[in-house]
Structures are given as structure tokens and as C-alpha cells.
Amino acid sequence: MTPFISVTGPAVPVLLDNVDTDTIIRIERLSTIARKDLGEYAFESLRVSRAGTTTNSPLNLDNFDRAPILLAGANFGCGSSREGAVWAIQSLGIRCVIASSFGDIFFNNCFKNGILPVLLARERIDFLAKNTSAGQSLTVDLVNCTISLAADASPIPFEVNPLQRDMLIAGLDEIEATLSCDSLISAWQQRDQVERPWIWQTN
């Protein structure tokens, strides 16, 4: 997994609440489009009007092209568990999503793909959006857990679970980490087969 230390660049605002993973990527794109190309189809219903024309969404603005940071509203990534939603924003070039809340499954999926989801109060996100829309770039620093605007000396602190932070910074493979305590798993299973034999009678 690509480690995440810090990113700097434009931050595109998509400040709607309840942006679901169907909106991030339509399901049929996932069975037909290669993972690295999903960005072209990300947020389709926000970027393309029903008549097929380009909308005035910030996602369509040149100055936000390949923006590494996304500013979002409440409950971002709610709904379907599709990990393709993360791959789609990743393919757009996004490395960090800042939202006032996230869908729980999407939140976990981000970490599995080297993307940092940051929780921040809505007023602060609005403040950042105002400044990044005016052309300022943003830096998200995972080592110090701070967000800073280019022209503002006072960084905004954010919180992230230390376990997830360390995994992201190291770009660790979780499966390998878990397999390093394989003997604990075997011991748990052996004990469970005695305590709950009915769980293991699977035919």
C-alpha cells in the first residue's frame, strides 16, 4: 500500500450531505471499467447533467483538476460497501477526504487503499472551502495531524486513530500483520470448537 505522509495541493469542495457511494461510482462501471480508469466516471451524476452537458460542479473546474484533497459534507460515502468508490476517487487523484462525517464502511475502505479520511467540524470545512475556492492550496500532514492553508500560519489540528495513522504512514500490509499472530487465531479456533461445536457443524 502507498504510504501517506502528507499531501499539498488544491482541495475540491463537494459540500453536499449524504453523498452515497452510488453517486461516487455507479455499480455497472465497476464490472466494466478498469480500476485505474474509474476516475473518469466518478461523481457522474454531479458532473454531467441529464441532458449530457457538463455541470458547474467544482469537480469540473480546471483549477481542481487532479486535486489531491476533497472537502465534503456529512455522511460522505454512505450506503453501499463498494470499495470501488474509493478506487474511483483515487483514480481522480484524491489522497485525502475531509468531511464532517463518513459512512462507516467507506471510512474503513479508505485506509485499505492509502487514502486518509479526516473528520472535521462543518464550519471549519466551510472555512477551508472558501479559501481553497479562492485559489489557496491546502496541506494535510499526517505526521503532525494538522491541516494548513498556504497563506495561514495557524494549522488546524485533527484527530485520527493512532493505529490507523501508523498503518497509513508505514503503508503496512494488514494481512501480513495479522498473519504474524496466526498462532493466536489457531488457538482461538481450537478452543471455540470445544466451546461452540455447533458453530463448526457446517453441513
Place this chain on the structure above:
Amino acid sequence: MSAPTTLFDKIWNTHVVKDLGHGWALLHVDRHLLHDLSGTTALKAMEKQGRAVRTAQLTYATFDHAVSTAPGRTGDTFEGGRHLYRGLKSRAVSSGIRIFDIGEPGHGIVHVIGPELGLVLPGSITVCGDSHTCTNGALGSLAFGIGSSESTHVLATQTIRQKRPKNMRVKVEGRQPDHTTAKDIALHIIRTLGADAGTGFAIEYAGSSVVEMCIEQRLTLCNMSIELGAKYGMIAPDDKVIEYLRDKPFAPKGESFESAVENWRQLKTDVGAVFDHEATIDVGQVRPSITWGTSPEQNAAIDGQVPMPDDFVNDARRAAYMKALDYMGLTPGADLSGLRIDRVFIGSCTNSRLSDLRIAAGVVRGRSVAPHVRAWVVPGSEAVKRAAEADGLAEIFKDAGFEWREPGCSMCVAANGETAEPGDRVVSTSNRNFVGRQGPGVRTHLASPATAAASAIAGYICSAGEL
């Protein structure tokens, strides 16, 4: 004596293989269910990483998302899903994973067959690469949806890394009014609490109304937990659950069943256990409901109206409302009842079980689908399909002009070529009315099987009581 503990925490605690610190644990997974979309992705990743499935015995696979539900279909009928069907089947078989193939008893929508086969048991941890895995919490399983990377982790290790969520109890109290179903209750709860009220929480449903519900109603209620933002929704197992599981094909048998029951009887929240949040719902206030917008929280009683802009105090919610009305082709204050519709879909992991079809058939019996409406019934599993055919329900639907189809996710997920046309208004018993969910530009109205059936007959949005 140990401190009073919630049902959720009891199951969590007994599954901790290793405490990872900072609120995280490595948990053992007792049931891992795979479907053709995320399951294929996870097994492919295993192949790419050169890993072997650790405990195939606790892993099961079915084909529901990307398969056609056209009568007489095979796994190859929907061309776009053929590689997923074949990809899952070949990899599952070579890994020793039990599959439930199309056409055989046991096949169906993953969250319909899990309970129906007795694969999902009280006190187990059940995961699946699908957000509606919370459905299975109705049997007292700690069941939750995961991503495909997490699914790969489970295949390789039979464990999952999770952060312990907060606990919420939703008490549903009172007597359920006539013509309402668990779907109406779920929509009412989501409207009352909000589509993100459950984010970060595991929900336990309790209260007199939940106790009264049959198992299939409880499955519908728990299914919609994720539309509240909660990854987990569960109900303490009681006698109804025990009797439901007693003769299920994969449930333990004989003495083994009785010893399991002893264990299951302990699975309840202790008196005095503290929840991080509690909500109480007066079920007497619930009326047959339908969504008018593009989030499940955007719903109202069928005899009500689309809200007015001033009904929203929160700017973001008002902005979402305006956007939703534009997409849905509705105006503020418009009556919901009487809106002309184009399609009806009865199916999905929310509402495709035998009792759902019985309710719908009760409304349809002796009537005909309005000439301009195309109406589908998609049973949730092969077992539901066969039982509905044996009971004469299928005939009732067919005689009325419904299409009677094969089991699968069909128009709920629309990953199988089964979509409506842009601009179509669909009354659907599924769980999500998101923009484009049933096809680009399609306008979805979520409702109960009774409402969907009544609307198919009327040709416009209509409750069963009004018909």
C-alpha cells in the same frame, strides 16, 4: 460479578482474538458470505497475492448481484456479469468454498439465504462484502458489511480488524397500526432520526413492537439499519428465533441444537447496561410511508405531501431537498398519493421473503396491474420462489399481469442490466432511492410490499388501504 453488558458487546468480547489497542480488536469471523460482485474481487486479490483461503469451512458463496433474473436464465444470461459468475464459481470451488448455484435449492440473495438456510446463527460474527449484511442481526448475529479488501483479509486469516463502535438502543414501542409493515416502521425511524443517526453505532432494536414482529419483519427492520448509517442492527434472540432455526438445513441438529440454545439464551443485554445513545419510537405514529427524495430519510406518509422548503432548518438538508426534488420531478407541497408511476419492483434483501410476497399477493388477488405499468416480482431465493409457486402466490401475480422472475438482486442494485428508463417513476420495495440507483435518471420511491402492490394496480402511488 461482571458489569452489565450489552448484547453487542457480549458477542464482540467473546470473539476477540487479540486486542490491537486504541479501541481496535482482531475478531474471529464465524460466517463469511461471498457474492458475485465483492466475492469475486476478494478471491481474485487472494490469487494475485498468492494466498490460500484459511477456513473454507466457514465460507459460503452465492450469485445474486450481477445475474439476470429473467425466467429461464443461467449465470451466463447477463453478459456483463458472466465473468463475475464464472469467476466466483471457479475460484470458490477450487478453494473448497461451498457454493449455492443458480437453480439449486439454497440459491438466492445472500441476505435471504443466510437466515433461511440456518447459516447465520445467534451469537456468531457474520460478515459479507455487502452493506446490507446487517439484515442478519435479526437472528442475534453480530453481522456487518465490509469492503472487498476486508473480505480478502477474512479469506486469508478468518479474522477482521475492527474498531469497537458505540452502542445505541432503539426501542420500538406500541401496537403496529393496520396496513403498516416493518418497512414502514424502518422508513419512519430513518425519517425521525436521520440517515446518519447511526454512523459509528451498533444498533440494538428492542421494545414491545419488536417482540411482536415475526422473524421476517425483523429481518426487514435490521436490513434498513445501514440506511440509518449503522453498520450493525440487531435484535436479541428469543423463542421465535429458536423455533425459526430449529429445522433449518445448516442449523445444528438434535442435542447439538439444544446445547446451542443454552448458549443463545444468554444473548441479551443485561439490566443496567449503558448505551451511548437511546431513542424511543412510538409505533402508533407509523403510517404507510414512501420516499419522495433521493435519500431514504426523505420520506413521508403516503397520504401526506412533499415537504416545503421552510420545513428544513438545516441549510445542508434544505439544499439536499431542492436537489432531490429536481431529480425526482416533484414540487414542494405536492400530494404523494396519486403520482403516476411507470414501474413496480417487488423484491430485494429488504422485502422478497415469503411473508412479503404473501402481503403483496393479498393486495393483488383478483385485480389487474394498470395497463401502463410494468410490474415485477423477484423472489429472494429459490426456496421462496418454490414455496410461492406451491402456495399459489405466483399464479396470483401472473394472473394480475406481474412478471414472475428468478431470484436475485435485480432492480435493487441494477448491476445486472435490469434498470428502468430515464425519467421512469418506480415504486420499489428495495432499500435505496439514491440518484441513478435503478438506472440513470430513474426516480425511485421506496415503499412496503403492500404499497408497491397497491400502486401497481392503481397505476399511481397508492396505499393498500386506499385501493
